[in-house]
Amino acid sequence: MSIHTLPAALAEIVDDFQALTEPDRLQLLLEFSRGLPELPERLKDHPELLEQVVECQSPLFLTIESEKNGENPGGPRAYRLFFKAPQEAPTTRGFAGVLHEGLDGLTAEEILAVPDDMPELLGLTRAITPLRMRGMTAMLGRIKRKVSAAHRLEH
Secondary structure, three states: OOHHHOOHHHHHHHHHHHOOOHHHHHHHHHHHHHHOOOOOHHHHOOHHHOEEOOOOOOOOEEEEEEEOOOOOOOOOOEEEEEEEOOOOOHHHHHHHHHHHHHHOOEEHHHHHOOOOOHHHHHOOOOOOOHHHHHHHHHHHHHHHHHHHHHHHHHO
16 A cells, blocks of 8 residues: 555655654654544534444544535535544544544545555554554544445435
């Protein structure tokens, strides 16, 4: 897989990880953990609107929303990603942060084109347990399934 097939923001994140040594990659993942946005008020009191990614070792919940593209209202819809993960789960939050920064606001086609094994490109497979890597892959898979289902409903 080539990073050139990734959406620009996600490719840049992968480049940043690949340029670092393994300990520094973990530090960068922690920075993404701290940068994960809080849920908007409309979702905070409605856990039923979020779906748990049970493959994650820590409790992680996510949902998506679609919106008209402001630049091209008649064009493809943009998808917004929302995550809820505890502060004491920095690895899980970090990967959610990577996905948020790399995929939030993209079209269904852009998100669905991301290869399923994208988490491996971050170069964390030796630093993070296989179980955590599976959780990361499951998080991406869940986003893609939700985007695909929403996209089908809209067309």
